[in-house]
Amino acid sequence: MTVDIIPADLQPVEPSYLNALRLQAAIFWVPVFLGVLVLDRVLLAETPFGGLLPAVIGLIGLSGVAIAPDRIYRRLGYAIDGRLLRTVRGWLFHTDTVVPFVRVQHIDVTRGPVDKIFGTASLVVHTAGTHNSVVVLPGLSPERAAEIRDAIRGEIRADAE
Amino acid sequence: MTEAAALPLSGDALGPPERLHPLYLLTGLGKSLKGAWGLLAAVAVLGSQERWLLVALIGIGFVVASIGSLFLKWMKLEYRVGADEIRIDSGWLSRTSRAIPFDRVTDVDLEQSPVHRLFGLARVRLETGASAGSKEEDGVLDTISLDRAEALRDHIRARRRGEAMAPAVEATVDTPPLYAMDIGRLATAGLFNFSLAVIAGLFGVTQTFGDVLGFDPFERSFWIGLLARAEPLQKLVVAHQIVAILAGTIVLVLLGIGTGLVRTALREYGFRLDRTETGLRRRRGLLTLTDVTIPAKRVQAAILANGPIRNGFGWWVVKLQSLAMDGRKGDHVVAPLAREEEAASVLQSLHWPIAPEASSWQRVSRAFIGSYAAAIGPPMILPLAVPFLGSAGLSVVAMLPFLGVMAILWLIAAPVLIVARWMGWRHTRYALDGDTLFVETGWWRHRRRILPLRKIQSIDLTENFWSRAFGICTLRLGVAGGGGFADHHVPALSRQEAQLLRSRLLAQ
Secondary structure, three states: OOHHHOOOOOEOOOOHHHHHHHHHHHHHHHHHHHHHHHHHHHHHOOOOOOOHHHHHHHHHHHHHHHOHHHHHHHHOEEEEOOOEEEEEEOOOEEEEEEEEHHHEEEEEEEOOHHHHHHOOEEEEEEEOEOOOOEEEEEEEOHHHHHHHHHHHHOOOOOOOO | OOHHHHOOOOHHHEOOOEOOOOOHHHHHHHHHHHOOHHHHHHHHHHHHOOOHHHHHHHHHHHHHHHHHHHHHHHHHOEEEEEOOEEEEEEOOOOOEEEEEEHHHOOEEEEEEOHHHHHHOEEEEEEEOOOOOOOOOOOEEEEEEEHHHHHHHHHHHHHHHHOOOOOOOOOOOOOOOOOEEOOHHHHHHHHHHOOOHHHHHHHHHHHHHHHHHHOOOOOOHHHHHHHOOOOHHHHHHHHHOHHHHHHHHHHHHHHHHHHHHHHHHHHHHOOOEEEEOOOEEEEEEOOOOEEEEEEEHHHEEEEEEEEOHHHHHHOOEEEEEEEOOOOOOOOOEEEEEEEOHHHHHHHHHOOOOOOOOOHHHOEEOOOHHHHHHHHHHOHHHHHHHHHHHHOHHHHHHHHHOHHHHHHHHHHHHHHHHHHHHHHHHHHOOEEEEEOOEEEEEEOOOOEEEEEEEHHHEEEEEEEEEHHHHHOOEEEEEEEEEOOOOOOOEEEEEEEHHHHHHHHHHHHOO
């Protein structure tokens, strides 16, 4: 069969996206850690469990900042050819999405504050489907995102049947 | 009106402003009464305390306030019909002008409650599919005369055919219906609508409030009182508690069947499905009539549903997934109870097949059962091990009786669930025939989904750490429309199979 019609040459996203992921993880974990630390000092300092909770949360948070972004980045890939966009992500919960260009309803290129620091952008593709109607491809350079957007825009048909 | 100046309209293409029928004041009243349960409860309490003056005051106040607000709404709601769009201006404090292009109207629904029918009125709902999932409705004209409603529908239909403003001819009056239900079929459908949930609910109510209401069919005293005239039966009940329980069960089952019959009759009476030039038209209802048009081009998928019992008798429920929802209740039912050949003729009118060649069906991996059993099976070992642990095991159970109950429940439930999963696997299969994908899933809730490939919006191939250990993944298909939980997927495919199927789906 024609297995080769799906683009197989997965490309990684921008390397700077790795740092963006790290910063995002830090933004999440540092306040959590501080909160747990305060909680521990206020409530648990006198009990035999004093110091245990911050240690555990600290370890999880540290791995979340130091190890997880690396893995997320490594598992994230996309491929694109004349008519399909494919995004692959995740290991624990692995998803491999294919969207034909002709099915795309509209496209966003979004940049949050973290994206601006590291010079990345997300491509958000909306289809008419109820399930999986929004496909997000993060970590592209803004130029690349705009390039893909223009490639897809040329293919969008006016009316969804 | 000054609003036209506030919201500049390109008024030349639009018709004159129209208002709802004045009887909206009456038809709207029922709705505001429905929303006033708290008030009704207050009235009931005050009534039981015999403070009738207060009750009367509340009643009058409510009616005055409702009619006042309805009158205000009626004053402030205007609609204009143009060649290409309808404009609805509404609201008093915050004014809204909504324009709905007819090109985007998916369904035109006409609904007639008993009050509407009495006065020859109708409620019109224009579905665009834009608000699928949200509460807000797209375009509703609550009460206009039936003639106006039908004219509006014909206008939109004609517009969609591309011959704008041409006088629309009702083409379906003389042709035989595509599908219709007679009384016998209606009764059969009602029997199948027998609802376990209703029975469970009734059981709960009789057990909780039975003493207060004096209605608990599981109590001997209930039957003794009832059977005061029939002495032998009364003696039987006095002698055996089991008879009361049996009789109570029968009463509840009969009530469940009765509820199913009544609900079905109210909704499906006079069911008639016609093929019109552009789509399907469905009329049904006993007290509240509904008249829905579904454009053929907007149908995204067909779903044939049944369960073990319907399946055994060879019945299907035929639904169509469209961009808009069927009155917020999910997919459009186009045949509540149909034989396979009747369902086939309905789909045939859309030029859709109903089944692939029998040989092209393919089963999914047995890991569908294995991965499930491996997840819920192992905890069964714990309760089974208790006897072998001797006194230690027993003392744990004695200390934590809750754990013991849980373990026994698990021991009973897990094998049942695994067997159900196995039955589900036996009823799961898929086929790709021409440009249509067929997926059958489930045993208790059996579904055959018929999906033209050109309606597939996106394809997800998903696996997680658990399914990966069993070498299976799931192919999820994004399809437009349908309810939030509508999900077309092929479960438990090997990775290779899934990739092959995906590329075949995309090859079209």
